[in-house]
Amino acid sequence: MIQERIFPTFLKKVTPGPKLWLALGLILSLILVKNTYYAISVMILSIVVIVLEKQFGLFKVILVAMTVLFISMYALHGCIAPNIDKVNDPVMFTIFGIRYYASGFAWATKFYLRVGPMMPSLFVIFLSIDTADLSVLMCKAGIPYNAVFTFIDSFQVITLLNKDMDQIRDAQRSRGLQTEGSLLTRMKAIVPIIVPVVASAIVKVQDQAIAMDTKGFNAKCKKTVYREFSPYKADPYFKWAGIALSVFSVGYKALVSLNVIPAFLTNML
Amino acid sequence: MAMNSVDTSKGRLRGTYIAIMIPIGVAINYIGGLIASSLGLPIYLDSIGTVVVAAIMGPWVGAISGALFNVVSALIGGNIPSALFAICNIGSGLIVGFMAQKGLFKTWWHVVIASILVALWNAATGAPIAMVVYGGIDGNVGTNLMIATMQSIGRDLGSAAFIARIPTNLLDKGIACVIAWIVLMKLPENMKSLNGAKKAA
Secondary structure: OOOOOOOOOHHHHOOHHHHHHHHHHHHHHHHHOOOHHHHHHHHHHHHHHHHHOOOHHHHHHHHHHHHHHHHHHHHHHHHHOOOOOOOOOOEEEEEOOEEEEHHHHHHHHHHHHHHOOHHHHHHHHHHOOOHHHHHHHHHHOOOOHHHHHHHHHHHHHHHHHHHHHHHHHHHHHHOOOOOOOOHHHHHHOHHHHHHHHHHHHHHHHHHHHHHHHHOOOOOOOOOOOOOOOOOOOOHHHHHHHHHHHHHHHHHHHHHHHOOOOOOOOOOOO | OOHHHOOOOOOHHHHHHHHHHHHHHHHHHHHHHHHHHHOOOOOOOOOHHHHHHHHHHOHHHHHHHHHHHHHHHHHHHOOHHHHHHHHHHHHHHHHHHHHHHOOOOOOHHHHHHHHHHHHHHHHHHHHHHHHHHHOOOOOOHHHHHHHHHHHHOOOOHHHHHHHHHHHHHHHHHHHHHHHHHHHHHHOOHHHHHHHOOOOOO
């Protein structure tokens, strides 16, 4: 039997701890520094990494969400943002009699470039984290086993329930359920799909609870982990890049807020 | 001892139920959101799990499930600031959970009251969070169209973001509460006591 061998990509070889440091650094820098060029660079670089990691297929869902958010924010904020002075602000263009203001465009940029670049960058980081490795890291960090189980199980149950949902939707369609058409038709499709998904999930709970209890889920003894991950050579670079970005961003914001230095990097509203 | 006679309302088995039900609530919320987007609906459907878990397990477990959903969803989508919407889901879990605990989630009019309370809470907390995270406009087409309409009749963005969320949330949370109610009615007797409500003599 021919088996497909999946070779771990560069990002997947890096252990979860350093990747979480880098994620923290990116979040803090995008929120606190507010630099247009930096935000756009992070967004482009992240999409390049997604392509290199061969994850563009999964990224399409995030790309659609980013595009919808982009269109909504730029289209509406340009006309109705709260910072617009409709008498004095310059009008960029007029369409169907609706004025699009430069200050509204700047308002949309301020908010979109805070969220937009985070989506591809954190998507690729979190997608490359193995949940089993993450659970080991959390246990070693001293987080109670029950809390770690609950957190990690959430990701796994989403995958399982998603498969159930696909099966139930296909089964209901084969029975004649309409999932396309007018808004009313689509609204009517909610209950026949969601109720069986919820019911099948709840029905399994009793059996799972008994099974987990008999396997010692509630045992009072100290839990051990048998999985060990060996550090990768790029781990220190990720970790120190994340720490440096975090310290720099917090320090920069604090010094700017205290008027010690001018906001020389900030070029958004 | 037959399975249905196991008392799950207290003791260590309740802890196991909590550890199982919280991820299920998170997953149901997530799948609800996927269904809404795959059907192209102008609503969120991302609180069904919170409401179901709160009705079955009680307010605090429901609130934790709701908060964890927003964290997990923010991690999967990479949109970390959106985790602030956890405040909305925590409130939904607490409202429905306390109502179920007090025996006020049994009839259709209980469900109507719960839907109204949850919708008002979500509109009141969702609007300022959307202002902080997205400047008032998010990716929901239905809400955005309502906001644009409110703006055109002279409302400021803050109040438009609040008012626009009321009808969307009434529909959205109404569906969530009805589904939770249906599921709660169909539960086996030993699981109905998991929310900490006093048992009938």
